[in-house]
Amino acid sequence: MTRTASEALPVVLSFGMGVDSAAVAARWFTEPASRDFPLDRLTVLTAMTGDEPDxxxxxxxxxxxxxxxDNGVRFVQLSRTSQRGGYTVLDDSRSPRRLITRGPWRLSDELRASGTVPQIAAKRRLCSLHAxxxxxxxxxGDEFRGAPFRHVLGFASxxxxxxxxxxxxxxxxxIPEYPLIDGWGWDRHRCEQYLLDRFGEPWTRSACGYCPFSAGRRGRAELVERWRAEPAIGAQALALEYTAMALNPRSKLYGTVAAQDLARTHGLADVLAAFEEHLRRQRWSVYEVRRIIHPRRQNPTAKGAAWRSVRTVFSGSRTDATATLAAIAAGRAATDRYGISRAEIIPRTSGFPAIEMALALAPAGVADKERPAFAAWWDRLHHQADLVPPVALAA
Structure with a gap:
């Protein structure tokens, strides 16, 4: 397609609301020479996770x-409809008055129901792809139905x-385009400076308060200050991590760094207080957590995919749930430094495939879940290992 033909196409800016895409939008809106199309051909498109900071x-x-x-730019705001998928149009307007950050679905609701924190694979933002x-x-797909359009993304240089x-x-x-890379040569710092000069205040990242990419070397200071300014989003991060670590102690939100440790290290007393208050308001459950760790396909002596089964054994007050865990675990329950109580019932067996089983105490709300083949695999491996759970669990 020739450049002239491309310039006549509709333009869509994927607007993540962070520094880079905001810089593209602001420059286009205020500097006509920075674009090769009229603004009435532009659609600014964003999708909400439901947990954007205020x-x-x-x-x-x-x-x-x-x-x-002022420029009559079309702004379309979307949300995922449910965990099953689909999308909901929250607003579609050339005169938008507000940013609608909450739709019918929130990423945090899904994480809470699955008892996990956002998953990372090869540095890919899987939660972002999903949400x-x-x-x-x-x-x-519905808007253009295969017709050509220019899709602009705000990736920094x-x-x-x-x-x-x-x-x-x-x-x-x-037809993808990356103006910050190919045309302007703007890195993140240049985008930040442009927005600061244009609007007179710094533009922050749009990431959720529990984003695992936020606590790296560059972003940690900003994350801490965001939690300090909005304790509720910090408490949300701690709460999601608490449940995830109860079901899997290796599920620290930031890899080797736990969100609780980050809050304590930086003296975020309001965040910790809001987190404790959140825990006090919850119903609690005792969960049976079983895992099957398969061998890697190319190397049967190495760890491969892990399957997890979660089943709710008891739900009630925190006091009653704690007592239930103690009674079932028969002295095996222990509480770690994060305040999480667990009991190891079947330690991980040697070799692969391996199995393990634990009981965990955490806020209620994690859905019972296991894949269809789990029970058959578990029964076979459990009998092969000649293991008998040392406790009797309620059916």
Missing amino acids: ITRQLVEQHLLPLMR KGDVLDGWL EEIRRAERDEGFTAIGR
């Missing part, structure tokens, strides 16, 4: 929505690898 809402509403209204990517793709991965995503009609 500072993101404030920044977008104060600085970008007025520019969209945003699938939603955006669904809307784009240091994110060439992300752009290369994105280029490998082939959707009919989609």
Whole structure:
């Protein structure tokens, strides 16, 4: 397609509400020479996780929505409809008045029900793909139905690898563009400075308060200050991690660093207090957690995929749940330094495939779940190992 033909196509900006895409939007809205299309051909498209920090809402509403209204820019706000999928249009307007950050589905609800924290694979943001990517793709498919359109993403100049991965995503009609990389040469710092100069205040990352990518070397200070300013989102991160670590002690939110440790190290007393208050308000459950650890396909002596089964044994007050765990575990329960009580029932067996079983105390709400083949595999491996659980669990 020639450049002239491309310039006549509709343009979609994937707006993640963070620094990079905000810089693209702000420059396009205020500097006509920075773009090769009229703004009436632009659609700004965003998908909500349902857990965006309030500072993101404030920044977008104060600085970008007025520019969209003044220029008649179409702004489409989406949310995932449910855990099963689909998308809901929260607003579709050329005169947007507010950022609608809560839709019918929230990523944190899904994490709470699964008893996990956001999953990372090869540095890919799997939660973002689930909460945003699938939603955006669904809307784009329905909107253009295979017709060509220019799809602009705000990857900063240091994110060439992300752009290369994105280029490998082939959707009919989609023509990806990366102006910060290919045209402007703007890195994250340049984007931050542009927004600061334009609006007179720093623009923050739009990541959820429990985003596992936020506590790296570059982002940790900003994350700590965000928790300090909004203790509720810090407490949410601690709560999600607490349940995940109860079911799997290796599930620290930031890899080797627990969210609780981060809050204590930086003296975030309000976050810790809000977290403790959250725990006090919950119903509690005792969960039976079983795992099957398969061998790696290419190397039968190495750890491969792990299957997990979660079953609720008891639900009630925290006092009653604690007593139930103690009674069932017959002296095996222990509480770690994060305040999490667990009992190891079957230690992980040697070799692969291996099995293990534990009881865990955590807030109620984790859904019972196991894959269809789990029971058959467990029975076979359990009998092979000649193991008998030393406690009797209620059916």
